[in-house]
Every structure is written in structure tokens, then in C-alpha cells.
Amino acid sequence: MTSLFDRLKRDAAPEWAAYVEHPFVRGLGDGSLPAESFRHYLVQDYLFLIEFARAYAIGVYKAPNLMEMRKAAAGVEAILAETNLHLTLCAGWGLDAAAIEAAPAARATIAYTRFVQEAGLRGDLLDLVVGLSPCVVGYAEIGTALASRAPRLADDNHPYAAWIREYAGEAYQAIAAESLDQIERLARDYLTEARYPRLLEIFRQAVRLEAEFWQMGLTLAD
Numbered sequence: 001m002t003s004l005f006d007r008l009k010r011d012a013a014p015e016w017a018a019y020v021e022h023p024f025v026r027g028l029g030d031g032s033l034p035a036e037s038f039r040h041y042l043v044q045d046y047l048f049l050i051e052f053a054r055a056y057a058i059g060v061y062k063a064p065n066l067m068e069m070r071k072a073a074a075g076v077e078a079i080l081a082e083t084n085l086h087l088t089l090c091a092g093w094g095l096d097a098a099a100i101e102a103a104p105a106a107r108a109t110i111a112y113t114r115f116v117q118e119a120g121l122r123g124d125l126l127d128l129v130v131g132l133s134p135c136v137v138g139y140a141e142i143g144t145a146l147a148s149r150a151p152r153l154a155d156d157n158h159p160y161a162a163w164i165r166e167y168a169g170e171a172y173q174a175i176a177a178e179s180l181d182q183i184e185r186l187a188r189d190y191l192t193e194a195r196y197p198r199l200l201e202i203f204r205q206a207v208r209l210e211a212e213f214w215q216m217g218l219t220l221a222d
């Protein structure tokens with residue numbers, strides 16, 4: 001049987017392609033992305049991760065049992081740990097945590113984080129994890145694709161090597177695999193055909209908001 005995640009991805013195929021093959025992603029891969037766009041994106045992504053961790057934390061509250069509660073808590077930890085990459089890269093540009101946190105959130109950042117928080121508050125844990133899945137699973141897919149394609153990644157001349165290595169790396173791939181397991185586990189207990197269209201709508205919107213996040217970085221939008 002098709003997994004819930006594969007079904008969602010197939011039913012939102014055009015939106016998924018627009019996300020994982022966005023021009024920003026192409027620029028990351030071949031190194032042609034303007035440094036200014038990457039910096040704007042990364043500062044916003046730091047702000048994103050703080051609010052995204054808050055969305056994950058809703059999963060701790062919504063967990064139907066202790067095992068799911070522990071998994072959700074580990075998810076919060078993993079998202080918060082991801083900010084270390086951002087702090088390392090930002091330190092190279094003379095930006096510390098206080099400076100990044102003082103930056104105003106862009107509308108794309110607010111739209112995406114508030115959308116997933118609200119989907120989780122309104123629904124159950126399955127609604128929440130479906131809304132969170134394009135993030136972790138998508139970046140794992142993008143990281144793997146870029147690492148296999150990117151020229152010059154082996155030497156350190158590639159301007160975005162650290163970013164690509166982080167998301168292609170074993171630790172991040174393991175987090176994405178956990179996330180997929182969690183969706184399928186919850187689907188077994190809570191998925192009905194009647195609620196599938198609503199889950200697809202949450203998924204589709206989250207994927208669109210991911211593409212808009214890249215677009216915000218590319219165009220330096222506030």
C-alpha cells in the first residue's frame with residue numbers, strides 16, 4: 001500500500017516540484033545563488049526555526065501516548081540544534097544570535113510558521129505532522145539531490161558546501177526518516193478516507209509556503 005506521505009506528495013506533485021526545484025535550490029547547488037540572498041534566507045530561517053520548534057512543541061502536548069510524546073520532544077530538540085548551523089554561518093559574517101534575533105520576521109516567515117502552528121492547534125497530531133513534513137522531509141530530499149549533483153562540493157570552494165553537507169548528512173537524514181515513520185504510525189491509527197482531503201490541503205499549503213520561503217530569500221523580500 002502507498003504510504004500516506006507518498007500519496008500526499010503524488011497528489012501535490014506540481015507544488016512539490018516547485019518547492020524542491022525552486023531557482024533558489026538550483027543556485028545553492030551550482031553555487032550561483034547571490035550571497036546576499038543566502039544571508040537574507042539564513043537569518044529568516046533562524047527566526048523560522050524558533051517558531052517551527054514551537055510548532056513541534058504542540059506535538060508534545062497533542063501526543064496520544066508517552067512514546068509519541070518522547071518522539072515529539074526529540075523533534076523539538078533536533079530543530080533547536082539545527083540553529084547551530086545558522087549561528088556558525090552567521091558568525092562568519094559578524095552576526096551573533098542577538099543580532100539575528102533582532103531582525104524583523106519577513107511575511108513569508110510569519111505566514112509559514114503561523115500556518116503550521118495553527119494547523120496543529122486546531123487539529124490532532126496527524127494534522128500537525130502532515131503540516132511539518134514538507135520541511136524536514138523536503139530538506140532531506142534537497143540535501144541528497146544537491147550533494148549528488150553539486151560540482152566542486154568535495155573541495156571547499158563551493159560557497160554553500162556547509163549547508164548542503166548539513167542536510168545531506170546522516171544526522172539530518174535520520175531525523176527525516178523518523179518523521180516519515182511517525183506519519184505512517186499515526187496514519188495507521190488516525191487516517192480515514194473522510195479526512196484525507198483536509199490533510200492534503202494542509203500538506204499542499206505547507207509545500208507552497210516552503211516555495212514562497214525560497215522566493216523571499218531570492219528577492220530579499222521583507
Ligand SMILES: Cc1ncc(CO)c(N)n1
Pocket residue numbers: 045048049082134135136139210213
Ligand atoms: C523554511 C525551512 N524549511 C525546512 C527546514 C528544514 O528544517 C528549514 N530549516 N527551513
